[in-house]
Amino acid sequence: MRALVVDDSRAMRRIVGGVLASSGFEVLQAGDGREALDVLETQPEPPQLACVDWNMPVMDGLTFITRVRRRSEWRGITLMMVTTESEQERIVRALAAGAHEYLTKPFEADDLRQKLAFLGLLPDVPVEA
Amino acid sequence: MSLGAREFDFVRDLVRTESAIVLDAGKEYLVESRLLPLARAAGHPDVTSYVAEVALRRQPRSRTAVVEALTTNETSWFRDNDPFTALRTTVLPALAETRTRRSIRIWCAACSTGQEPYSVAMTVLDSPLLAGFDVTIVATDLSEEVLAKGRRGEYSQLEVNRGLPASLLVRHFTREGLSWRISPQLRSRVDFKQLNLLRPYTSLGRFDIVFMRNVLIYFDQATKQDILRRVRQVTAPDGYLFLGAAEMTRGLDDKWEREPAGRSALYRVREEDRSCVPW
Ligand SMILES: C[S@@+](CC[C@H](N)C(=O)[O-])C[C@H]1O[C@@H](n2cnc3c(N)ncnc32)[C@H](O)[C@@H]1O
Numbered sequence: 001m002r003a004l005v006v007d008d009s010r011a012m013r014r015i016v017g018g019v020l021a022s023s024g025f026e027v028l029q030a031g032d033g034r035e036a037l038d039v040l041e042t043q044p045e046p047p048q049l050a051c052v053d054w055n056m057p058v059m060d061g062l063t064f065i066t067r068v069r070r071r072s073e074w075r076g077i078t079l080m081m082v083t084t085e086s087e088q089e090r091i092v093r094a095l096a097a098g099a100h101e102y103l104t105k106p107f108e109a110d111d112l113r114q115k116l117a118f119l120g121l122l123p124d125v126p127v128e129a
Numbered sequence: 130m131s132l133g134a135r136e137f138d139f140v141r142d143l144v145r146t147e148s149a150i151v152l153d154a155g156k157e158y159l160v161e162s163r164l165l166p167l168a169r170a171a172g173h174p175d176v177t178s179y180v181a182e183v184a185l186r187r188q189p190r191s192r193t194a195v196v197e198a199l200t201t202n203e204t205s206w207f208r209d210n211d212p213f214t215a216l217r218t219t220v221l222p223a224l225a226e227t228r229t230r231r232s233i234r235i236w237c238a239a240c241s242t243g244q245e246p247y248s249v250a251m252t253v254l255d256s257p258l259l260a261g262f263d264v265t266i267v268a269t270d271l272s273e274e275v276l277a278k279g280r281r282g283e284y285s286q287l288e289v290n291r292g293l294p295a296s297l298l299v300r301h302f303t304r305e306g307l308s309w310r311i312s313p314q315l316r317s318r319v320d321f322k323q324l325n326l327l328r329p330y331t332s333l334g335r336f337d338i339v340f341m342r343n344v345l346i347y348f349d350q351a352t353k354q355d356i357l358r359r360v361r362q363v364t365a366p367d368g369y370l371f372l373g374a375a376e377m378t379r380g381l382d383d384k385w386e387r388e389p390a391g392r393s394a395l396y397r398v399r400e401e402d403r404s405c406v407p408w
Pocket of ligand 1: 147148149150200201202203204205208238239240241242245269270271272275324325326327341342343344347373
């Protein structure tokens with residue numbers, strides 16, 4: 001499985017990408033929405049997952065998600081917003097734009113894995129008691 | 130100063146008799162780290178002197194505090210996913226068909242801070258087959274502290290990150306300051322009550338579904354056996370039991386039978402052991 005991590009912070013890309021890689025994903029990266037669209041254009045097959053930050057220069061995550069949703073050949077991509085924005089209204093907007101999931105930073109690796117499991121992108125990870 | 134042997138023994142015995150939780154030798158560090166805040170709050174320089182006073186004074190309140198401090202309340206929304214998938218796709222549809230009185234009773238034994246019973250409640254609410262059903266969810270735990278949090282229905286951002294799908298978050302919760310408050314509709318579906326699993330359950334009535342997840346692991350064999358047998362007595366003959374991923378009935382109470390459900394399992398009383406009492 002492949003995943004695209006879209007974040008303008010290299011540190012964040014490394015963290016999110018690290019969790020995904022350890023969960024068996026091959027990880028692609030982009031620093032903003034525009035670059036992410038370019039990455040998608042060059043892929044023979046779209047990735048199964050994109051984890052997208054909200055606030056980025058050039059093109060923000062919400063715009064990116066809206067653009068992806070307009071393209072039928074990208075319908076299979078599961079979109080997850082991964083952002084520090086945690087207001088209810090933001091989450092509602094992201095979901096309305098076509099995001100499947102929303103994870104607020106800071107998060108733990110298991111939180112991300114659990115969301116992936118819920119989306120059917122991972123075998124379940126039982127949380128240690 | 131590290132915890133004295135006599136004080137450790139006192140705590141171990143107290144916790145064992147009051148909650149059945151087994152603290153093996155070598156768990157001194159756990160006792161120390163969990164009791165240090167209590168010791169500090171009570172004005173003691175260390176855990177040993179605090180425990181010595183608790184032992185001497187015989188005050189039920191401080192004993193309860195010690196026991197509660199040694200429970201592990203780790204939990205999450207839709208924990209392990211599969212049990213909730215089984216609930217939605219197998220268990221609730223079966224009950225919707227067989228419960229002609231249109232009433233279903235669910236027990237979350239050891240519910241901790243409420244994530245489990247509220248996950249059950251969300252699953253029930255989203256089951257169209259149960260429209261018009263009267264569904265009761267009773268959530269119990271030993272610890273008053275976790276029950277109070279469950280009743281408040283208020284969770285931090287970090288807590289909602291743990292397993293709660295965003296669509297359910299925005300539908301069933303409202304942001305209040307830095308935390309999220311559960312909707313009155315969901316809140317009113319769960320009845321939180323204090324119950325020690327060592328004590329009788331019969332006053333709770335009978336249940337169609339029992340969630341008793343991630344609590345048996347803390348008990349010894351004999352206690353697990355006793356609890357599984359008594360849970361059987363408050364479960365409908367054709368009811369369902371959910372255990373934690375690391376728990377099972379095998380070798381403990383073989384009147385329960387394991388049925389695979391996705392990557393997890395649920396437990397039902399064996400056909401031949403189902404009493405003929407009409408349910
Ligand atoms: C790890 S939590 C499990 C929570 C939830 N069932 C889950 O699976 O996420 C264990 C809970 O068992 C409770 N507990 C421990 N001993 C108990 C007893 N003797 N009677 C009732 N509850 C007990 C603890 O207070 C704690 O909240």
